[in-house]
Amino acid sequence: MFKKVIVLLMFGLFLAGCKNEPEQESENKKDTAAVRENFDALLQDFYDKGLALDPISATVSGDNRFNDRFPNKLSKSYNDTLKNYYKTYMERLKEFQDEDLTETQQMSKDVLNWELEMHLETLNFKNHEYFPIDQMWSVNLFMGQLASGMGAQPFKTVEDYENWLKRVEGYVKWLNTAEEKMREGMEEGYVLPKSLINKVIPQLKAMTEPDLEEHLFYKPVKNFPSNFSEEDKNRLKEQYTKMIKEKVIPAYQNLYNFMKNEYLEAGRTTSGIADIPDGEEYYKHQIKKYTTTDLTAEEIHQLGLDEVARISAQMEKVKEQVGFKGSLKEFFEYVRNNKDLMPYKQPDQVIAHFNEIYDRMKPQLNKLFDKKPKTEFEVRRTEAFRENSASAEYNPGSIDGTRPGIFYVPIPDATAYNIYSDESLFLHEAIPGHHYQISLTQENEQLPMFRKTLWYSGYGEGWALYSESLGKELGLYTDPYQYFGMLGAEMHRAVRLVVDTGLHSKGWTREEAIQYSIENEAEPKASIVSEIERYMANPGQALSYKIGQLKILELREKAKKELGDKFDIAQYHNEVLETGCIPLELLENKINAWIEKQKQS
Known part of the structure; x- marks a missing residue:
């Protein structure tokens, strides 16, 4: 039982x-x-x-909840x-x-x-505190864009105008703190090179413009929406006048006086970041940050030398094709100064030229891309206050797509504007470069919000440089000078590997870096000087382009080789673009997994 x-x-x-x-x-x-x-x-x-x-980033992404805030990040x-x-x-x-x-x-x-x-x-490094202002990368320049009323900061409602008044309050505190931090940096050996300080001084001076009608921060007042009442207009005009005269101009004037009279005198005569405390370790950090790899400065320098040699050989072929009899260096000079490549008299003609490039490539885009962004984009001239020291650049549209992506082109003198590299420039900055990559990321509903606004230069700039290589597939580069322009742009990024590591790891001077660039690329000297000073201000950033491009090309070739007839270029581009900006190691893992999956299908 x-x-x-x-x-x-x-x-x-x-x-x-x-x-x-x-x-x-x-x-x-x-x-x-x-x-x-x-x-x-x-x-x-x-x-x-x-x-x-980071409320400025919120504004840029189209989230307007924090448009009145400017925290003191210093x-x-x-x-x-x-x-x-x-x-x-x-x-x-x-x-x-x-x-x-x-x-x-x-x-x-x-x-x-x-x-x-x-x-x-x-x-862990002090650089973000002691170098708050430089000639190209610092927040004061971006605030100028917002102040103009033509940037991401909206000026459509009375509340928008009031938000900007509050944001400027915080910004003025930041300007004052910037001076304090630079003074501390001077005591500890953290100070910019003199050549960079000399570029910042006139930028600050421009913001002390006494004529209110000409002041950048007054522009929103000159462009009130038509539906504003006279009462609101008068009140806001009075508030903006007081803000500019009593806060903005004095803050810029103080900073200008400090940088001109004290900071410049203390400025470094050396060029590389290794010459500040912890500079060598900081450069290693910057390499990892911008390339998202573990490559050393020495490895990158050698890779740059190899790429310069390879691209030079391709340039020689173009020189022979057009019948030029001199040396490659002489051909650079010829291209730089060829009046036939400077056909325009007005900035609007340059902008129209870029729109025409887009029209020409549109029929071919479907072959390479079956996913295209919904976000609109525009080509605009860079604002006058910064175009003398600015490069062409892309500003993303808002995440909801209501604000277009904008490709900014500096045109300080339309008669001297050389068009030989415009096709590759458009592919890089606009379509299918930054505009496709960023907009498709923002529009991807599968991604969490934090990934829609991430930016890794190794991936983002690598994709943009890779996009330049697609020109022939998109019906461009039929003119040998435009193809030379693409080679020139690629050479420019290869030279960056050499000069950036030269400056910050090998003790090169600013002048040595300028001379190397002049000898190996077709950029005009003034542009080269600006570029070298750009690398001095932000070590390592310039490395990201070529490192990322080479990785995306390497993965494409691997996929073609292993998949054979199964390889679809549009699908490969989908795989690269759908994740948004990610470190290159993670991209490589993803593409390898995709290749294996395609083999089994």
Whole structure:
């Protein structure tokens, strides 16, 4: 009887177990779903808190909740808050296991880990505090764009105008703190090279313009929306006048006086970042940050020398094709000064030229891309206050697509504007370069918000330079000078590998870097000088273009070789673009996985 009871009990337990298996499976599914929901909530929370910490980025992305804010990023309290923010999310990420996440979520986890580690590493260096202003990269220049009323800051409602007044309050505090930090930097050996300071001084001087009607910060007042009441117009005009005269101009005047009379005298005569405290370690950090690789300065320098030699050989062929009898260096000079390549008299003609390039390539885009962004884009002339020291650039549209992406072209003198590289420039900055890459990322509903606004130069600039190589497939480069322009642009990025590492790792002077560039590329000297000084201001950034391009080309060739007839160029481009900006190592892992999947299909 006892045995019978045991058997019945065991049989009952067995039945209960059988009954519970589906229930257990259902519970597991619920648990996994809950984990994934929690992970998505974590990413959204990271993004939302990040916008509150960086309200300018929020404005740029089209989120207008913080348009009245300008936190003092140079203050200790802000940097302590930022460090705590990064550390908190790094710890929270450890709560999630890869096997519980979707493929997209696993990528998001890897990307966020990279992002947090790099930001925390950056905060270990003092450069972000002691070099708040330079001639090209600093926030004061971008604030000028916003102040003009032609940038991301909206000026459509009365509230918009009032938001800008409040934001400028914070910005003026930042300008004052910038001087304090530069003074501290002077004491500790952190000071810009004199050549860069000499470029900043006139930029600051321009913002002390006493004629209110001509002041950049007054432009929104000159362009009130037609639906504003006279009462609002008069009130805002009075407030903006007071803001400019009593706050903006004095702040710029003080900074101008300091940089002209004290900072310049203390400026470095050396060019490379190795000459400041912890400069060598900082450059290693910058290489990793911008290339998203573990390449050394020496490896990159040699890669640059090899690429310069390869591209030079291609340039020689073009020189022979057009019948030029002199040396390649003489051909550079000929191209730079060829009046036939400077056909325009007005800036509008240059802008029209870029629009014509787009029209010519449109029929071919479908062959290479089956996904195209919905976000519109425009070509605009760079604003006068910064175009003398600016390069052509792309400013992204808003995430919701209501503000177009803008390709800015500096045209300080239309009669001297040389068009020989315009086709490659358009491919890089506009379509299918930055505009496709950024807009498709922002429009991808599968990506969490924080990945829609990330920027890794190795990927982003690598894609843009890769895009230049697509010119012939898109019906461009039929003119040998335009093809030479593409080679020139690629050479420009190869030269960057040599001169950036030369300046910051090998002790090159500014003049040595300028001379190397003059000998190996067709850019005019004034442009080369601006470029070299750009590398001096932001070490490592210039390395990202060529490193990223070579990786994307390498992965394309690998896919073609391994997939054979199964290779589809449009699908390859989808795979590269759909993830948005990610470190190159993660991109390589993704493409390798895609290749294996295609083999099995």
